[in-house]
Amino acid sequence: MFALVDGNNFFVSCERVFNPALEGRPVVVLSNNDGCVVARSAEVKALGIKMGVPFFQIRDLVKRHGIVAFSSNYALYGDMSARMMQVVGGFAPRQEIYSIDETFLDLAGMSGDYTELGQRIRRRVKQWVGIPTGVGIAPSKTLAKIANHLAKTNPAFAGVCELTALPQQEQDRLLNALPVREVWGVGRRLAPRLEKIGIVSVQHLRDAAPQRIRKLFGVTLERTVRELNGHHCLHLDELPAPRRQIVCSRSFATRLTRLEDLVPAIAHHASRAAEKLRQQGCVAGSLQVFIQTAPHSGHTLQHAPACVVPLPHPSDDTRLLIDAALRGLRQIFQPGFRYYKAGVMLLDIAPPTALTGDLFSAPSAPANSALMQVLDRANHRFGPHTLRFAASTSRTERWLMRQEHKSPAYTTCWQDIPSVA
């Protein structure tokens, strides 16, 4: 048996914990650069505002309904997430942290009333962390996702749905009312193709012949069908596998046309990517640099060059990665375009122990050299960017993103900790 615990409107709920006056008011949280709506309170959903709509398109609604908007505050959300995961993890021996606001528990070997367990989890997370949650319980992860969705959308469940404890007729009724698009693994491409052959509801997909689904849609969706029938094919992953690629990229607050404005952006992304790389104790063999013009301004000329730069030796050293990234940037940059986004992707990632030495060249510097350790420790202790590389700084900072509605880092920065009146 699996339980999926999921924070309701997670980013909005994080903001509300430190600003209770927002309770009952319509609230949205925006993506980086204040671009799109990525989290909505129930009041906002009720207004018909969809996930992912560009913020500027709802300016009128914002004004008319007094919607409160926040820029993304990942320092806050990441920390609140860690707290929530820790509390939930206390309820079962095995836990998978699936995303910033979702976690699976393996209930195998646990006895007792699962629905009651779900309610205990909800109460404790609400009391200890302040975040409201929903809990779905079922014999497979795919079904637990469905149960979680039902728990959150159907008030009768009071936040916890143990799907297979319901009478069969009731399960059928619920799954029949749910569009196939709600299934984990069925996205916007697959859903219309399924509908075309008469598979419209979750129930239809559950009852489809697995062999037929495999022939028409591949092995992944066949697995989904089996999961919907209660056979678990996806296991719980307790420790996340090391990343095989690491991407750092951002769009800019304004369009950039000059190489000298792109340099600090690329250096900054390379340096952040290097930090993530060292965090997982790996080295990269090559990296890709990319810059892009705005994909939305239909009439202007599109341009999205990229290039892969191999490193002389696999490395995790920020200096070498910045150097390689800037060489790549100079290769692909062309004047005359208005760039809106830039990024760095680390490739050929492996643990240093897996490396084959080069017979003919000097051994590379030891991975995670003393200098990089000092850098990481100082930034961990005194805050990000306390120590940084000159290449990632600039006089203009025109490449920084827009963040016009950001809340304080209530839990991770001394100056921002709320004081008690």
Next chain:
DNA sequence: TCTGGGGTCCTAGGACCC
């Protein structure tokens, strides 16, 4: 004026091996 930033897995096809 204004449109995010990360990831994963699977498959098909080409190049190459014996």
Next chain:
DNA sequence: TCTGGGGTCCTAGGACCC
């Protein structure tokens, strides 16, 4: 006229997730 039967590795593209 007739042209085998295995493999591996890599890449690009397509699908999905949050």
